[in-house]
Amino acid sequence: MTAYSEKAGRFVALLLIAGSGVVTIAKGMSLTFLAIRLQRDFGLNPASIGALIGVGPLLGAIVSPFAGTLSDRIGRKGVLTVALFMAGLALAGLGLAQSIAAFALAHIVSAVAAAVFEPVARALMSDAAPEHLRLKVFSWRYLAINAGWAIGPLIGVWVGAAYVTLFVIAGVIHAAFGLVLLLTVPEASNRQAIETERTSGSAGGWRGLVAALRDRRLVFFVVGGTLLLAVHGQWSVTLSQYLNTGFEDGVTLFALLVSTNAVTVLVASTPARFVIERIGALHALSLGSLLFLIGEIGFAASSGMEMLVASMILFTIGEVLVVPSEYVLVDGISNAGNRGTYFGAHSLSTFGNFLGPLTGGLALGAVGGAGMFLLFGAFAAAGALLFAIGHSMPPPRPEAARTTALDDGAATGDLLRLGQFA
Numbered sequence: 001m002t003a004y005s006e007k008a009g010r011f012v013a014l015l016l017i018a019g020s021g022v023v024t025i026a027k028g029m030s031l032t033f034l035a036i037r038l039q040r041d042f043g044l045n046p047a048s049i050g051a052l053i054g055v056g057p058l059l060g061a062i063v064s065p066f067a068g069t070l071s072d073r074i075g076r077k078g079v080l081t082v083a084l085f086m087a088g089l090a091l092a093g094l095g096l097a098q099s100i101a102a103f104a105l106a107h108i109v110s111a112v113a114a115a116v117f118e119p120v121a122r123a124l125m126s127d128a129a130p131e132h133l134r135l136k137v138f139s140w141r142y143l144a145i146n147a148g149w150a151i152g153p154l155i156g157v158w159v160g161a162a163y164v165t166l167f168v169i170a171g172v173i174h175a176a177f178g179l180v181l182l183l184t185v186p187e188a189s190n191r192q193a194i195e196t197e198r199t200s201g202s203a204g205g206w207r208g209l210v211a212a213l214r215d216r217r218l219v220f221f222v223v224g225g226t227l228l229l230a231v232h233g234q235w236s237v238t239l240s241q242y243l244n245t246g247f248e249d250g251v252t253l254f255a256l257l258v259s260t261n262a263v264t265v266l267v268a269s270t271p272a273r274f275v276i277e278r279i280g281a282l283h284a285l286s287l288g289s290l291l292f293l294i295g296e297i298g299f300a301a302s303s304g305m306e307m308l309v310a311s312m313i314l315f316t317i318g319e320v321l322v323v324p325s326e327y328v329l330v331d332g333i334s335n336a337g338n339r340g341t342y343f344g345a346h347s348l349s350t351f352g353n354f355l356g357p358l359t360g361g362l363a364l365g366a367v368g369g370a371g372m373f374l375l376f377g378a379f380a381a382a383g384a385l386l387f388a389i390g391h392s393m394p395p396p397r398p399e400a401a402r403t404t405a406l407d408d409g410a411a412t413g414d415l416l417r418l419g420q421f422a
Contacts, residue, residue, distance in 0.1 A: 004127065004128050004186065006130055008128070008186050009127075009128035009129055010128075010133075011184075012124065012125075012127075012128035012185055012186075013125050013128045013129045013133070013137045014137075015180070015181070015184065016121055016124060016125055016128075016137075016141065017137060017140045017141045017144050019177045019180065019181070020121065020141050020144055020145055020148070021144030021145065021147055021148045022148070022173060022177060023084070023087075023148070023173060023174055023177055024144070024145045024147075024148025024149055024152065025148040025151050025152040026091070026148075026152065026169070026170035026173040026174060027091075027114075027148070027149075027152060027170060028148055028149045028150075028151065028152015028155075028156070029152040029153065029155040029156035029159070029166050029169075029170060030091060030094070030095070030152075030156065030163075030166045030167045030169075030170035031091075031170075032152065032153045033156055033163055033166065034053055034094070034107070035049050035053065036163070037094075037103075037163050038052065038053075038103070042100055042103070044100075052100075052103075052104055052107065053107070054354070055104075055108065056108045056110065056112070057111050057115070057350065057353060057354075058354065059111065059112055059115075060111045060112045060114060060115025060116075060350070061115060061347065061348060061350045061351055061353075063112050063115055063116060064115040064116060064118065064119050064344055064347040064348075064350070065119075065209055065341075065344040065345045065347060065348060066209065066344065067079060067083070067115070067119060067120055067340075067344055068119045068120060068123060068340040068341050068342070068343050068344015068345065068347070069209045069212075069340060069341040069344055071120045071123060071124075071340035071344075072337065072338060072339070072340040072341050075187070076120050076121075076123060076124040076127065076340065077124075077181060077182065077187070079116065080117060080120050080121060080124065080178070080181055081178045081181055081182045082178075083113045083114075083116040083120070083178075084113070084117065084174050084175065084177055084178030084181065085174075085175055085178045086109055086113040087109075087110055087113035087114060087117070087174045088171040088172065088173075088174035088175030088176075089109070089171065089175075090106045090107070090109035090110035090171070091106075091110055091167050091168075091170045091171035091174060092167060092168045092170075092171030092172070093105070093106030093109070093110075093167075093171075094106045094107060094110065094167045095163060095164040095165070095166065095167025095168050095171075096164065096167070096168070115347065115350070118347060119340065119343040119344040119346070119347045120340055120343070120344070121141075122138070122327060122343045123339045123340040123342075123343045123344075125137050125138065125141065126331045126334070126339055126343075127336070127339065134328065134331060135273060135276055135277060135281070135324060135328050136273060138324045138327045138328060139269055139270075139272070139273040139276075139324045142269065142320070142323050142324055143265070143266065143269040143270075146262065146265045146266065146269075147266065149262075150262045150266070209341055209344070209345060211338075211341075212338060212341045212342055212345045213345055214396060215333065215342075215395070215396050216390065216393050217333050217390040217391065217393045217395070218330070218333060218342060218345055218346065218390070219390070220386045220387065220389050220390025220393070221329060221330055221333075221346060221386075221387060221390050222345065222346055222348050222349050223349075224382075224383040224384070224385075224386030224387040224390065225326055225346060225349030225352070225383070225387075226348070226351050226352040226355060226383075227352065227355075227379040227380070227382050227383035227386070228289065228322055228326070228349075228352065228379070228380065228384075229349050229350065229351075229353060229355075229356070230352035230353075230355040230356035230359065230376070230379055231292050231296075231352075231356065231376045231379050231380045232292065232315075232318070232319045232322065232323075233350075233352055233353050233356060234352075234353055234356035234357050234360070235315070235356075236254075236258065237356070237357045238356070238357065238360035238361070238364065238372060238376075239254065239257065239299065241360075241361070241364060242299075242364060242369040242372070243257075246369055253305060253308060256305070256309065257308060257309065257312045260309050260312045260313060260316070261312055261315075264312070264313050265316055265319070265320055268316065268317050269320050272284075272317065272320040272321050272324070273324065275321065276321065276324060281324075281326075281328040281329050281332070282325070282329065282387065282388060282391050284321045284325045285321065285322050285325040285326060285329065285384060285387055286384045286387075287321055288317075288318040288319065288320075288321030288322035289318065289322060289380045289381060289383055290318070290380075290384075291314050291315065291317055291321070292315060292318040292376075292377065292380035293377040293380045294311075294314050294315075294318075295311045295312065295314045295315030295316075295318060296311075296315070296373040296374065296377035296380065297311075297373065297377060298310065298311025298314065298315075299311050299315075299369075299373045300369065300370040300373035300374060301370075318380075326387075329387065329391065330343060330346045331343075356376075359375065360372055360375075360376070363375050
């Protein structure tokens with residue numbers, strides 16, 4: 001049972017899939033050129049650019065868990081609409097900013113709004129889609145987002161140097177999607193959520209987030225997801241440095257591998273979904289992690305283009321197995337009353353986007369490319385192991401049940417004491 005009728009739920013899920021693809025195109029045609037704008041218009045050096053761009057996602061990773069639990073309390077639609085409107089204003093501000101301070105503020109708001117949108121959108125998709133369709137809609141949304149990142153930068157290159165126009169258009173697209181959500185998404189029936197919250201003892205706000213993180217299954221999923229995201233979420237950062245220093249014409253090789261990754265995602269997503277349906281999310285995640293490991297070993301052993309391309313294909317197939325499986329596993333341990341909180345807490349794994357470049361850069365300098373790739377292979381294996389351990393754990397005992405048991409015990413004690421005086 002979901003919070004929507006099947007017809008309404010399918011509409012909401014398809015709207016989120018299409019809208020996520022469109023706003024990703026908007027981000028791709030604008031945010032791809034953030035560093036260029038900072039260098040061209042403000043004259044910042046690479047270190048300053050990296051620090052400024054990195055602070056936004058870092059703050060977003062901190063804020064997103066609270067967005068998830070807020071959506072459990074006040075509803076998904078309102079949180080998503082506000083996030084999209086704020087993202088629209090911030091993107092336009094990135095294009096129109098005339099000072100570093102204004103640009104930094106707009107970038108932080110944009111990154112935080114994106115971090116709020118992601119876990120709440122996934123929670124709303126779980127609310128809307130019937131259980132037997134959730135893997136399919138997660139897979140489709142992941143495909144739409146990747147297609148957006150492939151198309152968006154091409155539009156930006158085609159438009160050329162009109163960066164202000166790109167950012168303003170991107171902002172308008174985000175605001176328009178927010179307006180569409182506000183006007184077309186029906187209000188969810190909260191009867192199931194209320195009943196689930198009553199029986200599970202879940203709480204909203206800060207208490208709800210703390211209660212979620214007491215679920216050891218979720219904690220293992222967050223840590224495992226952090227390691228896996230360190231592997232697949234930032235491969236372009238470490239691989240580009242390795243190719244640029246270790247191969248002749250490394251920039252051309254890297255461009256070829258980026259294209260290989262994009263094409264493989266588009267081709268392999270549907271077959272990967274069938275594999276996940278057949279063998280289950282945990283086994284599919286483990287298989288994907290094994291392909292990460294093989295791909296990393298392939299990168300370490302590659303001496304030419306052919307082996308690099310083959311390794312990237314295996315690595316990317318691992319990616320399209322891992323990402324939807326991870327969302328399905330988180331969905332499986334949540335319920336209608338805490339789904340936003342669980343997806344929000346799981347978004348703490350986006351710290352992997354910082355762990356990956358940091359450890360990769362340190363390893364590349366200390367032990368070279370082979371050691372760096374083997375380290376990421378170990379991350380992939382450890383991430384799969386943590387998910388397996390978390391999946392094997394029993395669910396936590398509901399707080400309400402513990403409270404009821406204590407109350408019943410107290411009441412029994414009172415009766416016994418009264419009986420002594422009878």
